[in-house]
Amino acid sequence: MKSLGAWVVVFVVLLGMAYGVDHGEVKLGIPVFVWLALNLTVFLFLLARFIGRPLAAFLEARKDGIAGDLKQAKERLVEAETLKAEVLDRLSKVEAEVSEIHQRSETLGQEEAERIAIEGQKEAERLLQRVSEEISQRETETREVLAKETAELTAGLARDLLQKSMTDADRKRVMDRSVEALRPVDREG
Known part of the structure; x- marks a missing residue:
């Protein structure tokens, strides 16, 4: 109408x-x-x-299409802004994590270096202790060997000296004393 x-x-x-x-x-x-x-x-x-109705319908459809595209573009823009904010947030978190990891690795590296230095010092002290003990043990062994060899040499020299300077009477006297020293042992046993 x-x-x-x-x-x-x-x-x-x-x-x-x-x-x-x-x-x-x-x-x-x-x-x-x-x-x-x-x-x-x-x-x-x-x-x-x-012409007018199809043209109006076309223009209306075009208007609706443009409005839909504009709406989608706005939605995508909002999504893009949200994603951008999310990415920036993640990036800042990643940067913070990288910084934290870097600091932790430096701290751990320093702690490890200190631990290795302390362990090396302890190992050096243990090695020095072992070397010192080895030196003491060898010194003791060497002294014992030297004392034994000295005693053997002294005994050999004394025996040689006694054999050369001891007379038959001296030998008889030494033998008698040795026999007398053994007698009390035989009586007790």
Whole structure:
């Protein structure tokens, strides 16, 4: 109904315009200005009907498509901003973790170096202790060997000296003393 009223208004306006152009001729019993207004109204109606509606539908669809694309673009922009914020947050966390790992590795490296130095010092002390003990043991062994060899040499020299300087009477006296020293042992046993 609304559309029909609009076309009536268009016809009346065109009729007024056509009346001003030519108002004397008549065709088929109808004045030419009426034909002119009617012809122009029908042309505009057909134009609106067959071109205007599809064009309006196309433009409406295009408008809806653009609005949808704009809405999607806004949503994607919001998503992109969210992702950007998330990535920046993750990046800052990763940078913090890298910094923390770097500090921990430096601390652990220093602690390990100190531990190795202390362990090396302890090992050096143990080695020095072992070397000192080895030196003491070898010194003791060497002294024992030297004492034994000295005793053997002294005994050998004394024996040689005694054999050379001892007379038969001295030998008999030493033998008698040795026998007497053994007798109390035989009596007790």
